[in-house]
Amino acid sequence: MILIADSGATKTDWRMMNADGVSTQVNTAGISPQYLDAAQIYTILADELLPNLEEKHPKAIYYYGTGCSSPDRNLRVEQALAKAFPGSLIHVDHDLLAAARALCGHQRGIACILGTGSNSCLYDGKNIEDNVPSLGFLMGDEGSGAYLGKMLIKAYLYRELPEELALSLKNRYNLTKDSILDSVYYSDMPSTYLATFARFMHDKRKDPVIRAMIYQNFDEFFERHICKYKDFDKVPVNFVGSIAFHFSDTLKQVAKKYGATIGTIITSPSDGLMAYHKELLAQIGEQ
Structure with missing residues (x-):
């Protein structure tokens, strides 16, 4: 056992x-x-x-x-x-x-994690062949829920969101500037806090401002990570994680832009x- x-x-x-x-x-x-x-x-x-x-x-x-x-x-x-x-x-x-191992089994391919955080690798069917480093939520995590949340909260605090959208966000989470900054800078799990806002973005994904953020999130992930791997456009690019799964339509659009072929997308x-x-x-x- x-x-x-x-x-x-x-x-x-x-x-x-x-x-x-x-x-x-x-x-x-x-x-x-x-x-x-x-x-x-x-x-x-x-x-x-x-x-x-x-x-x-x-x-x-x-x-x-x-x-x-x-x-x-x-x-x-x-x-x-x-x-x-x-x-x-x-x-x-x-x-x-x-x-x-879960996505590729014993086959060569690119494996990506897009959940609270993000990461990726080129896998040769047995071992990780190459890995563009994940820099965490402070310096990286493009493609992740935390990155989405950071984009949304920055736009909210900088007063860049449409008024109706900003009010909806504020009321749903009872937001104040101090509560946000305390949760980001003084909590044990700041990336988890930021990632909670991905659910709001999923609910509002038809809004053009939110839709643009989601697209940018994945676009930066492909540009800074996927495109760095040898033959990224010749092997399947596979994904695991809630962000990849629930925003898969936009993810596929971005992959098509870069000429990449999406393989498997699973939540876990x-x-x-x-x-x-x-x-x-x-x-x-x-x-």
Whole structure:
């Protein structure tokens, strides 16, 4: 029995899998070692995950998570998991590898994450061949929900939104300048806060101002990321994440502009990861 985790900044999808498929599925809060230490991560596991696993203990854990891009950050996750699941074999990898495995399987292609944050890579069917770096919500994250939210909030504060649209936004979220700045500069998860405004933009996506922002968001992602990969117009460009899925019409328009071919667009890599890891159960030797 193995435990597969797909963790973003907003939520974590945990799936306990045996030879017959998924036996238990649990959702918890997102885990980002960029902002959380090992103790804080363990608290999430203890409060939200362990009580729902019915004392099932995995032989191996395959954890894919946002922010798992350095030994120090990965160690925080490993320490928390080791405390929660003593004796389990633990593998911690970046969520970008999860996206590539789920989207491309064993085929060459470009894999992209467009959720709260954004990232992309050229995948050779086994390993990540190239990666234009994701610079996070302060310097990058083009294509993401956080980037969309930042565009909207900046336009709101700079009084660049049409009056009716600005009033609708203000009333829906009870916005003030101080509440916005406090949430961006003093909260633990500013990118998650900014990404919440993507839902408003989806609801208002027919508005020409909002439509232009959505298009610009994806256009910048293609220009700064996708177009940097060798043969980007000759291999499928695949996407995972809520932003890619819910704004797929505009995403396809932008891809066409750059001569790229869209492959798969899914909301979550979990099903693809289960298929990828199913063969590992035989190696572990537990049904």
